[in-house]
Amino acid sequence: MRNLFAASAAALSVMAAPVLADNNSPNVFNGNITEDEVFNAEKGWCNALLEISAANMKGGQPAAKKVAENVLDTGYAYDNGGVLFKPTLTVAPQTFRSTREGALAYFVGGDPKFPNDKGFALGDWTKCDVLTDGVLLMGNNAISMGQVTVTNKQGQATTVDKTWGWMKDSQGNLRIVLHHSSLEHTGS
Amino acid sequence: MRNLFAASAAALSVMAAPVLADNNSPNVFNGNITEDEVFNAEKGWCNALLEISAANMKGGQPAAKKVAENVLDTGYAYDNGGVLFKPTLTVAPQTFRSTREGALAYFVGGDPKFPNDKGFALGDWTKCDVLTDGVLLMGNNAISMGQVTVTNKQGQATTVDKTWGWMKDSQGNLRIVLHHSSLEHTGS
Amino acid sequence: MRNLFAASAAALSVMAAPVLADNNSPNVFNGNITEDEVFNAEKGWCNALLEISAANMKGGQPAAKKVAENVLDTGYAYDNGGVLFKPTLTVAPQTFRSTREGALAYFVGGDPKFPNDKGFALGDWTKCDVLTDGVLLMGNNAISMGQVTVTNKQGQATTVDKTWGWMKDSQGNLRIVLHHSSLEHTGS
Amino acid sequence: MRNLFAASAAALSVMAAPVLADNNSPNVFNGNITEDEVFNAEKGWCNALLEISAANMKGGQPAAKKVAENVLDTGYAYDNGGVLFKPTLTVAPQTFRSTREGALAYFVGGDPKFPNDKGFALGDWTKCDVLTDGVLLMGNNAISMGQVTVTNKQGQATTVDKTWGWMKDSQGNLRIVLHHSSLEHTGS
Numbered sequence: 001m002r003n004l005f006a007a008s009a010a011a012l013s014v015m016a017a018p019v020l021a022d023n024n025s026p027n028v029f030n031g032n033i034t035e036d037e038v039f040n041a042e043k044g045w046c047n048a049l050l051e052i053s054a055a056n057m058k059g060g061q062p063a064a065k066k067v068a069e070n071v072l073d074t075g076y077a078y079d080n081g082g083v084l085f086k087p088t089l090t091v092a093p094q095t096f097r098s099t100r101e102g103a104l105a106y107f108v109g110g111d112p113k114f115p116n117d118k119g120f121a122l123g124d125w126t127k128c129d130v131l132t133d134g135v136l137l138m139g140n141n142a143i144s145m146g147q148v149t150v151t152n153k154q155g156q157a158t159t160v161d162k163t164w165g166w167m168k169d170s171q172g173n174l175r176i177v178l179h180h181s182s183l184e185h186t187g188s
Numbered sequence: 189m190r191n192l193f194a195a196s197a198a199a200l201s202v203m204a205a206p207v208l209a210d211n212n213s214p215n216v217f218n219g220n221i222t223e224d225e226v227f228n229a230e231k232g233w234c235n236a237l238l239e240i241s242a243a244n245m246k247g248g249q250p251a252a253k254k255v256a257e258n259v260l261d262t263g264y265a266y267d268n269g270g271v272l273f274k275p276t277l278t279v280a281p282q283t284f285r286s287t288r289e290g291a292l293a294y295f296v297g298g299d300p301k302f303p304n305d306k307g308f309a310l311g312d313w314t315k316c317d318v319l320t321d322g323v324l325l326m327g328n329n330a331i332s333m334g335q336v337t338v339t340n341k342q343g344q345a346t347t348v349d350k351t352w353g354w355m356k357d358s359q360g361n362l363r364i365v366l367h368h369s370s371l372e373h374t375g376s
Numbered sequence: 377m378r379n380l381f382a383a384s385a386a387a388l389s390v391m392a393a394p395v396l397a398d399n400n401s402p403n404v405f406n407g408n409i410t411e412d413e414v415f416n417a418e419k420g421w422c423n424a425l426l427e428i429s430a431a432n433m434k435g436g437q438p439a440a441k442k443v444a445e446n447v448l449d450t451g452y453a454y455d456n457g458g459v460l461f462k463p464t465l466t467v468a469p470q471t472f473r474s475t476r477e478g479a480l481a482y483f484v485g486g487d488p489k490f491p492n493d494k495g496f497a498l499g500d501w502t503k504c505d506v507l508t509d510g511v512l513l514m515g516n517n518a519i520s521m522g523q524v525t526v527t528n529k530q531g532q533a534t535t536v537d538k539t540w541g542w543m544k545d546s547q548g549n550l551r552i553v554l555h556h557s558s559l560e561h562t563g564s
Numbered sequence: 565m566r567n568l569f570a571a572s573a574a575a576l577s578v579m580a581a582p583v584l585a586d587n588n589s590p591n592v593f594n595g596n597i598t599e600d601e602v603f604n605a606e607k608g609w610c611n612a613l614l615e616i617s618a619a620n621m622k623g624g625q626p627a628a629k630k631v632a633e634n635v636l637d638t639g640y641a642y643d644n645g646g647v648l649f650k651p652t653l654t655v656a657p658q659t660f661r662s663t664r665e666g667a668l669a670y671f672v673g674g675d676p677k678f679p680n681d682k683g684f685a686l687g688d689w690t691k692c693d694v695l696t697d698g699v700l701l702m703g704n705n706a707i708s709m710g711q712v713t714v715t716n717k718q719g720q721a722t723t724v725d726k727t728w729g730w731m732k733d734s735q736g737n738l739r740i741v742l743h744h745s746s747l748e749h750t751g752s
């Protein structure tokens with residue numbers, strides 16, 4: 001299956017692979033993540049959410065689940081070292097989702113092992129915007145923090161505070177190693 | 189001033205500096221953060237919160253502010269590259285605190301530029317416990333995620349979901365480069 | 377084919393993959409290279425050289441070439457980002473071998489594009505010892521420097537000064553990203 | 565004293581420190597070493613060698629030693645984690661110089677503890693050129709490999725094969741953590 005993040009973000013196709021030297025210039029092997037790769041990957045996450053939601057609206061939960069599995073397999077690092085994940089709406093004692101199974105349940109529900117998960121990505125989302133507050137670039141890892149606003153087909157918008165940690169995999173695509181999402185504090 | 193994190197966590201005094209070789213063994217220069225250093229730094233954060241709170245109970249906000257400044261200068265990386273900080277109780281448009289000034293206002297209040305900040309560390313906290321869910325070790329950076337429960341002198345406990353990013357500074361102490369804290373979602 | 381480095385160094389089979397938590401302890405995802413992994417990989421390089429040499433003594437250059445290809449494919453990072461390689465005995469203008477093809481020619485010769493390469497690994501080596509002087513550990517990269525002494529079946533020993541750079545690949549095996557080897561300076 | 569590397573390479577003054585955001589764009593904290601920073605630091609090393617040599621020609625070994633000390637203190641990482649150093653002309657058992665003292669002896673001689681060191685930088689060098697073959701960029705570390713040709717005032721040129729490992733320090737300057745230098749192999 002194609003990589004949704006790469007599909008939605010052309011810059012992600014920039015490989016970690018060598019820029020081969022011509023006769024006059026050095027070989028440069030660069031594994032560092034750039035600022036633009038982070039911004040594109042953030043947009044890629046939004047697009048992935050919208051694709052899952054669209055699949056659900058068109059084909060129901062089974063169709064959404066299929067898309068979500070691809071998102072997890074290509075955009076998260078469950079098979080590339082591990083993921084720390086605190087989704088927006090999980091409740092104790094299943095707050096954290098360090099397994100692909102727990103992440104999938106959060107996005108599309110339908111897993112009796114996670115009875116409180118209704119499927120966040122099934123929310124008929126039709127719009128998703130990222131406002132990045134800050135980025136840390138640390139070699140082939142990066143962290144970004146900001147707000148994401150998702151809007152459903154009824155026009156209702158929800159804003160969450162979000163931190164993502166990224167790694168660049170051996171194909172040069174960014175994957176999520178950290179995801180902490182929380183509802184905005186209202187102060188009341 | 190002493191480094192509160194180091195003071196409260198003996199393992200943090202393990203230097204990044206060389207383990208000098210005797211005649212028979214190689215020099216090993218190791219800048220990597222270990223699991224135990226992360227656990228100790230997490231406890232160090234709790235101890236720092238309790239020290240600010242204790243200073244306030246004894247000497248009022250000015251005393252607490254002095255301790256908080258030391259915590260920020262020795263335990264955060266505002267002077268070592270930058271910090272991404274989403275505190276538990278901030279509200280838009282001042283949600284994120286990428287400056288030392290904004291972080292100080294959050295912890296001890298009293299800054300007219302941050303009128304909604306009442307001073308989180310002035311909450312008469314007498315107990316602070318960390319339950320770590322996961323740790324990512326990435327050279328001289330690390331990320332940890334889990335829950336922190338703070339209890340005040342009336343015995344009221346509050347649990348927050350927390351992600352910390354750490355770096356090891358040139359003295360071998362851990363500093364916070366990322367801090368995302370959010371109230372537990374109740375599901376209602 | 378099996379990974380020669382892993383074969384010769386049991387510790388290399390320690391995966392970068394998660395150490396799964398039981399119910400009471402955190403998940404720890406650790407991609408850092410340890411001192412012992414470096415020492416084992418250095419021994420693995422020696423063993424790989426001896427295997428190529430043994431294959432040559434038994435089956436001639438074609439047999440040696442087959443082993444050398446496996447060594448390069450499993451122990452060097454030509455397909456994992458790139459390699460900087462200055463072999464001991466190369467001469468200008470083909471001093472540096474940034475391609476797998478150039479590295480293979482150095483080890484087993486027989487490539488008309490590299491006419492000065494006689495095949496270093498065809499030297500009837502029966503012994504190979506590493507004396508490490510120093511190691512730098514930098515997350516999933518490491519550098520080690522020291523001397524390697526190779527002895528042939530006639531008992532003649534040659535000592536070279538050597539620097540290796542290592543990366544840990546997605547299977548948790550170390551691969552060479554840097555290799556600078558030079559004959560000892562005699563002072564005359 | 566000023567940092568010779570920074571002095572000779574303006575790009576090195578680019579700080580690791582935050583690029584502060586205006587109201588519309590995110591804070592980006594970038595600690596990664598760039599290709600151009602490596603090229604500038606390589607030139608900086610050449611300039612440093614020429615400055616030591618010039619100081620010697622003008623003021624003798626004591627003047628050269630003073631410059632060399634500054635070069636080591638600002639351009640090497642002896643106080644920032646450690647250095648692996650195999651100079652071009654050292655002989656066993658003092659081949660490797662993991663201490664500032666041993667490095668200083670190599671550059672300017674005059675140290676009875678290192679009786680074979682005549683002072684490489686006292687060679688009346690008036691020209692120093694770098695031809696980079698390859699660069700590995702790995703976050704706040706980098707490695708470069710290539711050839712350096714030094715020419716003395718009599719016009720005699722010597723070419724060496726060289727590998728440098730770099731780190732970016734807390735002031736944003738590059739420092740040498742690895743230095744392997746060797747005379748070209750002549751093939752005879």
